[in-house]
Amino acid sequence: MKTSAFFALLATSLWSVSAAPSAADLEKRKAGLRLIKTAPKDAGRWVTEEEKITIYHSKDIGFVDITDIKDSDVLRILSTPDGEDTFSAQAVTYPTAVSRQSQVNALLPLVSTTQPQSWLTSLTNFYNRHYKSTYGTQAGDWLFNTVKSVASVNSAITVTKFTHSGWNQPSIIAKIPGNSTNLVIVSAHYDSTGGSSSAKSPGADDNGSGVVVILEALRVLANNKFKGKDTLEFHFYAAEEGGLLGSAAVFANYKSTGKTVLAVVNQDMAGYSPSGKISIYTDYVDSSLTAYTRVVATAYTGATTSDKCGYGCSDHASARSNGFPAAYVCDEPIKTSTPYIHTANDALSTIQWPTILRHAKFTVAFLVEASYL
Numbered sequence: 001m002k003t004s005a006f007f008a009l010l011a012t013s014l015w016s017v018s019a020a021p022s023a024a025d026l027e028k029r030k031a032g033l034r035l036i037k038t039a040p041k042d043a044g045r046w047v048t049e050e051e052k053i054t055i056y057h058s059k060d061i062g063f064v065d066i067t068d069i070k071d072s073d074v075l076r077i078l079s080t081p082d083g084e085d086t087f088s089a090q091a092v093t094y095p096t097a098v099s100r101q102s103q104v105n106a107l108l109p110l111v112s113t114t115q116p117q118s119w120l121t122s123l124t125n126f127y128n129r130h131y132k133s134t135y136g137t138q139a140g141d142w143l144f145n146t147v148k149s150v151a152s153v154n155s156a157i158t159v160t161k162f163t164h165s166g167w168n169q170p171s172i173i174a175k176i177p178g179n180s181t182n183l184v185i186v187s188a189h190y191d192s193t194g195g196s197s198s199a200k201s202p203g204a205d206d207n208g209s210g211v212v213v214i215l216e217a218l219r220v221l222a223n224n225k226f227k228g229k230d231t232l233e234f235h236f237y238a239a240e241e242g243g244l245l246g247s248a249a250v251f252a253n254y255k256s257t258g259k260t261v262l263a264v265v266n267q268d269m270a271g272y273s274p275s276g277k278i279s280i281y282t283d284y285v286d287s288s289l290t291a292y293t294r295v296v297a298t299a300y301t302g303a304t305t306s307d308k309c310g311y312g313c314s315d316h317a318s319a320r321s322n323g324f325p326a327a328y329v330c331d332e333p334i335k336t337s338t339p340y341i342h343t344a345n346d347a348l349s350t351i352q353w354p355t356i357l358r359h360a361k362f363t364v365a366f367l368v369e370a371s372y373l
């Protein structure tokens with residue numbers, strides 16, 4: 001996750017981004033520079049991969065890498081300030097109360113931190129999971145094999161690598177087919193960053209925590225041969241820290257292939273919570289889905305908190321800019337969130353396991369409830 005406390009200061013340009021690159025832009029691309037936006041009214045600036053980390057991550061400035069985004073509708077949404085939306089996500093009417101209590105309550109006691117502890121140990125043992133490093137690719141291989149192994153108890157579940165052009169780290173998608181092809185998606189990015197592309201970055205809270213939370217939900221649903229009305233997908237994104245690159249490619253593909261997506265709930269940081277409450281963020285999201293997400297979280301985990309994290313905060317922004325309803329669930333409001341984000345100190349030892357358990361239970365509850373949307 002990134003926070004954009006200072007994004008307003010960086011809104012230097014008022015014209016919107018053009019989809020057609022100029023000759024000068026093509027030269028910059030060839031030189032390996034990347035075009036990033038730090039705010040809706042930021043026309044974009046060309047930076048090196050290293051500057052993404054040393055200038056923007058280091059100051060907690062959120063950004064979206066738009067170098068490869070060709071879709072003018074997506075660029076228009078990325079250039080529209082939050083709350084001034086002139087677009088509508090795929091229209092879904094969400095319930096105002098939960099309705100699958102007996103089914104959810106039978107599954108919640110099966111949610112545990114035993115496997116998450118083992119998985120997060122493995123994830124944090126990679127020196128880093130930078131999307132362009134060999135460690136980041138190795139982490140992708142490990143995660144793909146681990147997701148496949150978790151899913152293998154139910155032959156109906158498919159696990160695929162979504163490969164990207166420009167870097168080797170794949171995104172990974174597990175699917176539990178329902179009676180309908182309409183999709184309900186939970187997501188978490190698995191890459192990490194820690195001060196430079198070659199720096200140690202265990203990425204325990206950001207975002208090994210989100211990864212093990214949705215993996216635990218997959219384990220419980222797979223073991224119980226869960227099948228709902230809607231199809232459930234578990235997305236593990238590459239390259240979030242590069243400017244939401246993995247999720248942008250996945251949702252561009254979903255848009256161009258005409259998929260129907262009823263909900264995307266992204267979790268980025270799910271393992272450190274002094275407040276002991278799930279935090280549901282309210283900016284650059286679908287407000288109806290966010291309200292429904294809060295209904296489910298409150299019903300099964302108790303009171304929640306709120307915050308805003310600004311522009312380019314995490315992968316829900318990619319779902320939203322491609323026209324899909326998206327919500328963002330975090331472990332804590334920003335002020336009291338982990339102080340170790342994007343450093344070598346974002347270590348396994350800082351993880352609070354009751355927080356992981358809370359988010360994993362929320363994820364199981366959300367998937368079961370939402371699978372009947």
Ligand SMILES: [Zn+2]
Nearest residue numbers: 001206207268
């Ligand atoms: Zn993150």
